Amino acid sequence: MxxxxxxxxxxxxxxxxxxxxxxxxxxxxxxxxxxxxxSFGGGAxxxxxxxxxxxxxxxxxxxxVELCRDRRIELVHVLFERCAYRLMPALVARSAVPVxxxxxxxxxxxxxxxxxxxxxxxxxxxxxADGVTFTTADLESGYGLPxxxxxxxxxxxxxxRFAQLPVPDATTPMRIVCVANLHPRKRLGDLIEALxxxxxxxxxxxxxxxxxxxxAERARLTRLAEFRGxxxxxxxxxxxxxxxxxxxxxxxAALPSSCEGVPxxxxxxMAAARPVVxxxxxxxxxxxxxxxxxxxxxxxxxxxxxxxLAHVLAxxxxxxxxxxxxxxxxxxxxxxxxxxxQLAALRAARQRSLLQVH
Amino acid sequence: xxxxxVHAIGSDRYLTASELGPVVGRSDAVGRAWTLYQRRFGxxxxxxxxxxxxxxxxxxxxxxxxxxxxxxxxxxxxTGPSADRALxxxxxxxxxxxxFTSPRGAEWMRGHGLTPxxxxxxxxxxxxxxHAARHLVDLGSNPIADAPLVAVEWRTPPALLAGVEVDxxxxxxxxxxxxxxxxxxxxxxxxxxxxxxxxxxxxxxTADQPDAGFAPMRELLELLGxxxxxxxxDAGVGGAVKAGxxxxxxxxxAPGQARSPLVVTxxxxxxxxxxxxxxxTARRRMRPQVEHARRILGLAMAARAGRPVRGLQDAxxxxxVWGQDPEIRVDLQEAMGLAFLPRLWRIGIDLxxxxxxxxxxxxAAHELxxxxxxxxxxxxxxxx
Numbered sequence: 138m139x140x141x142x143x144x145x146x147x148x149x150x151x152x153x154x155x156x157x158x159x160x161x162x163x164x165x166x167x168x169x170x171x172x173x174x175x176s177f178g179g180g181a182x183x184x185x186x187x188x189x190x191x192x193x194x195x196x197x198x199x200x201x202v203e204l205c206r207d208r209r210i211e212l213v214h215v216l217f218e219r220c221a222y223r224l225m226p227a228l229v230a231r232s233a234v235p236v237x238x239x240x241x242x243x244x245x246x247x248x249x250x251x252x253x254x255x256x257x258x259x260x261x262x263x264x265x266a267d268g269v270t271f272t273t274a275d276l277e278s279g280y281g282l283p284x285x286x287x288x289x290x291x292x293x294x295x296x297x298r299f300a301q302l303p304v305p306d307a308t309t310p311m312r313i314v315c316v317a318n319l320h321p322r323k324r325l326g327d328l329i330e331a332l333x334x335x336x337x338x339x340x341x342x343x344x345x346x347x348x349x350x351x352x353a354e355r356a357r358l359t360r361l362a363e364f365r366g367x368x369x370x371x372x373x374x375x376x377x378x379x380x381x382x383x384x385x386x387x388x389x390a391a392l393p394s395s396c397e398g399v400p401x402x403x404x405x406x407m408a409a410a411r412p413v414v415x416x417x418x419x420x421x422x423x424x425x426x427x428x429x430x431x432x433x434x435x436x437x438x439x440x441x442x443x444x445x446l447a448h449v450l451a452x453x454x455x456x457x458x459x460x461x462x463x464x465x466x467x468x469x470x471x472x473x474x475x476x477x478x479q480l481a482a483l484r485a486a487r488q489r490s491l492l493q494v495h
Numbered sequence: 496x497x498x499x500x501v502h503a504i505g506s507d508r509y510l511t512a513s514e515l516g517p518v519v520g521r522s523d524a525v526g527r528a529w530t531l532y533q534r535r536f537g538x539x540x541x542x543x544x545x546x547x548x549x550x551x552x553x554x555x556x557x558x559x560x561x562x563x564x565x566x567x568x569x570x571x572x573x574t575g576p577s578a579d580r581a582l583x584x585x586x587x588x589x590x591x592x593x594x595f596t597s598p599r600g601a602e603w604m605r606g607h608g609l610t611p612x613x614x615x616x617x618x619x620x621x622x623x624x625x626h627a628a629r630h631l632v633d634l635g636s637n638p639i640a641d642a643p644l645v646a647v648e649w650r651t652p653p654a655l656l657a658g659v660e661v662d663x664x665x666x667x668x669x670x671x672x673x674x675x676x677x678x679x680x681x682x683x684x685x686x687x688x689x690x691x692x693x694x695x696x697x698x699x700x701t702a703d704q705p706d707a708g709f710a711p712m713r714e715l716l717e718l719l720g721x722x723x724x725x726x727x728x729d730a731g732v733g734g735a736v737k738a739g740x741x742x743x744x745x746x747x748x749a750p751g752q753a754r755s756p757l758v759v760t761x762x763x764x765x766x767x768x769x770x771x772x773x774x775x776t777a778r779r780r781m782r783p784q785v786e787h788a789r790r791i792l793g794l795a796m797a798a799r800a801g802r803p804v805r806g807l808q809d810a811x812x813x814x815x816v817w818g819q820d821p822e823i824r825v826d827l828q829e830a831m832g833l834a835f836l837p838r839l840w841r842i843g844i845d846l847x848x849x850x851x852x853x854x855x856x857x858x859a860a861h862e863l864x865x866x867x868x869x870x871x872x873x874x875x876x877x878x879x
Contacts (some may be wrong), residue, residue: 146708178708195707198535218622223537226838229854231845236854244626254625257546257865258834265858283800321633352579353606395633493801493850 140483141173141210142190143201143224145217147180149376151401152241155293155472156216157182160189162476170480173208175199177220199224202231210234212487218245221262235267235490237483242398242419246276251396251419268486270479273399275420285489288482292399292424293475296467299408302385304460311341311450314387314411316380316402317394318350319358319373324416326361327393327439333365334443339450342370347383349376384409388456389449391415395436399424404470407431407463412456414445424470430463497671497682498722500525504532505540505673508825510818510840524722531718532673535711538841540674543825545650546621546832546866548873551770552653559665559759561613561646561687563593568691568750569684570730571677572596572611574603577731578696581745582607584730585695588749593689593757595680598627598655600696602638612757614642615683616651617676620834628654644757646670646683665759678715685723687757692725693748698734705735713737771877777830778870784817784827785867792860798853807852811844814859827863831870835862 142160147153160172171191176183179195187193194204201224205213213228215221216239228236240246240263248254263269263280269287271277277289313332317323325346332344344367346358355373362371374383380402384390390406390413397419404424406413413431415421427433432445449456500519509515512529519525532538563569570585570592572578578585578600585594586609594611596604601614616639618624631637637658639645645664647656656664671682677697684692699713700706713735720727720739729737730745765773791810798804817823818840828837836859844855 178706179704197708197710198537222620222834226835226855226858227537227842229851229858230839230842233848233851245622248622248625248629252625252629254622255869256622257862257869261835261858261862261865264861265854267854321630321635324633353603356606396629490851 138170138212138484138487139173139208139210140170140212140214141175141205141208143213143215143217143220144174144176145219146178147176147183147186149181152216152243153180153182155295155401157185157189158295158472159293159476159479160186162473163480164189166477166480173210175201175204202227205232205234212237212483214239214483216241218243218259222258225262225265229265235487237268237270237486238263238266239270239479240276241272242276246272247396247398247419250275250398267490268482270482273420273423275423276398288478288485290475290478290482292401292404292470293472294401294404294408294467294470296404296408296471297473299381299384299405300464300467302381302409304410304457305388307453309388310386311339311343312387313342313344313389313391313446313450314347314383314406315344315391315393316347316383316405317392318348319346319354320350321354322394322396324393324395324436325354325358327437327442328391329358329361329365329367329371330439331443331446332367332370334440335447335450336367336370338447342446342450344371345374345383345387346372347374347377347380380405381409384411387411389414389446391442391446393436393442394418397421404467408467408470410460410464412449412459413463414442414449424466425463429459430466431459496724497686497719498524500528501673501682501719501722502669502671504528505542505671507539507541507543507828507837508821510538510824524718528718531714535714536673537838539838540672541619541834542648542670542672542674543829544832544834545829546834547650547652548774548832548870549624549652550649551767551774551877553647553649553651554653554656554661555647555649555664555666556661556764557665557761558668558764559761560668561683562758562760563687563689564755565688566690566750566752567688567754568592568693568748569689570594570693570695570745571680571684571697572600572604573677573694573696573698574599575696575698575731575734577698577734578603580732581695581730584745585609588745590753591749591751592693593684593754595684597676598639601642602634605638605641610641612642612754613644613646614639615676615680616645616647616655617672617674617679618651619674624650624652624655628652631655631657644759665761666764668762673715675712675715678712678719681716681719681723681727685719685725689725691728691748691750692723693728693730693745694737694740695730695745697729698731699737700735701733702736709735716740771874774830774870775874777826778867778874781823781826781831781867784823785863787813788860788863788867791856792864795853795856795860798850799857804853807850807856808846810856811846811852814856815840815844831863831866833862833866835859
């Protein structure tokens with residue numbers, strides 16, 4: 138079978154990074170399926186996608202029907218809202234190739250669940266697809282898709298890699314790590330404010346931001362750290378290849394965002410047996426039970442954030458318990474496991490489409 | 496001045512180049528523009544689509560025509576890496592050039608203690624606009640509030656204009672847009688009479704590696720550069736090459752004399768009540784299409800469920816024929832805010848798809864019926 142996967146770009150974002158792992162897992166699980174990738178733009182992961190896929194096409198305005206004909210594509214798998222929005226009309230109107238819409242937490246999904254954004258066009262795209270995969274059951278709810286056409290996969294992450302990290306011990310630095318793009322939506326300043334409070338109880342506590350993003354936001358955070366007298370306690374790793382190494386050098390992972398879906402960064406931290414302190418937004422609750430794998434606080438509640446961070450840094454036993462609980466829970470999100478289910482969903486959609494035609 | 500075909504094509508009111516001919520005449524440039532529109536924009540820029548009907552609640556009171564004194568230089572400022580490199584030069588020439596930018600550009604400028612002369616608020620889709628509004632919430636303040644002029648679309652969400660004095664806002668008459676703000680800003684500057692238009696921070700990749708994802712924007716800028724009548728230059732050092740845009744340092748293009756302020760000739764726009772009434776009327780006009788779409792949706796749902804269904808081809812023909820009527824077309828696109836049926840008018844439906852015809856029918860009818868229901872509840876809410 139020839140499958141065309143459509144992405145918005147090869148930027149090192151959460152969906153693109155996770156899908157790269159899935160693509161490798163697809164190939165390992167069934168070498169008879171060929172995977173082609175179409176992207177509107179390039180990006181940091183382009184070379185790796187070229188290694189993982191049979192072919193890669195970069196075109197911001199492709200004739201996708203022609204491409205399907207050329208490559209003898211038997212199934213199209215669209216991963217991003219913008220890709221579905223732009224290409225599905227031509228795919229469904231000018232070809233009979235079945236289309237599966239992989240609905241994850243990009244903008245529309247995230248804003249729908251965080252802010253109730255009602256975007257009719259996306260609901261119509263889901264209705265017109267031969268199959269839909271959802272990252273979580275919560276994301277699926279409300280679309281009213283008929284039974285049998287939608288599959289809930291669960292959020293995927295490279296769990297196996299992070300599960301190899303040793304559990305934090307007394308030698309692990311008292312470091313809080315936050316893996317996130319530097320963006321106002323992440324409310325990273327709250328962590329700096331919280332650190333000022335935490336250090337009253339845990340003087341050796343430090344904070345490290347891991348991720349690229351907005352230069353202006355980085356400058357703002359740097360100024361805030363200086364203003365709070367924390368310049369030497371707050372560091373910026375920038376975008377890094379090896380997030381595992383950053384997690385290995387931390388006791389706890391934190392994410393104080395005002396808006397999220399199901400953050401891959403938290404699943405990776407859980408797999409690394411780090412307790413997590415995060416905000417109760419989006420579908421974060423679908424992966425973390427408050428007080429079990431970590432703590433959940435309201436966005437912007439700096440005293441609660443500080444209190445929970447101080448707790449996990451100061452109480453090593455509780456922290457260890459939470460970390461191990463997180464590792465157990467993260468196992469269900471292993472990308473190889475999810476990829477297997479994803480490939481099965483793609484096959485099922487094609488099968489359904491074939492039955493309909495004949 | 497910007498040729499009228501730029502606005503005409505970007506308005507999405509024409510399905511074929513021949514239909515456009517009587518409006519704008521014929522020339523090689525029109526042909527090139529139409530090809531670009533088809534190839535890079537899929538023949539549908541969506542510039543008139545207001546799927547959330549923000550046009551009713553938009554606080555803008557005036558439409559307006561922008562003008563400037565002769566000999567002015569306008570910098571269209573983006574936030575690509577070259578903006579940071581050009582910052583010292585921008586500071587040096589700031590009192591001699593006019594700066595047009597986006598809300599993100601205004602945010603960047605504010606971070607460096609600068610203020611633009613005009614902010615253009617433009618988004619391609621409702622999702623992009625919502626994303627921008629969400630960003631403002633995270634910022635905690637609106638960086639466009641200090642700009643002396645803010646040009647918006649009717650469909651700009653009110654949330655994006657929070658904190659902006661209404662006297663600074665206007666909807667440009669005949670906005671020469673294809674939905675990509677840097678190109679729109681260039682066209683606005685040319686239309687207002689700029690002698691020179693320069694780009695800073697509109698990088699679209701690097702000189703060595705142009706970002707393929709920005710090809711539509713680059714090609715549109717190249718088209719505009721050739722037809723806008725102003726001297727055009729790219730002072731975004733290190734950015735992708737834009738054919739027809741002379742590369743060089745910002746200082747070398749800045750005039751010797753100080754800039755003079757922009758002028759907007761304002762006209763009072765329809766009131767919120769009038770806009771609401773217009774929507775009610777449009778809904779009434781579209782009732783036959785909505786009812787028919789409801790039947791088509793039922794057909795598509797039955798076919799999707801695998802039940803034997805007759806009439807799929809006829810239904811597809813019915814949907815396509817609406818596109819042939821310019822009034823129905825504009826109503827469905829602009830009043831109903833549809834993304835998909837207008838695309839199907841442009842790309843067609845393969846009537847030989849057999850049972851798979853349920854998919855284009857579902858896509859178009861589901862959106863049309865869904866939007867009609869949302870419009871209905873929106874009108875009820877407004878009335879209440």
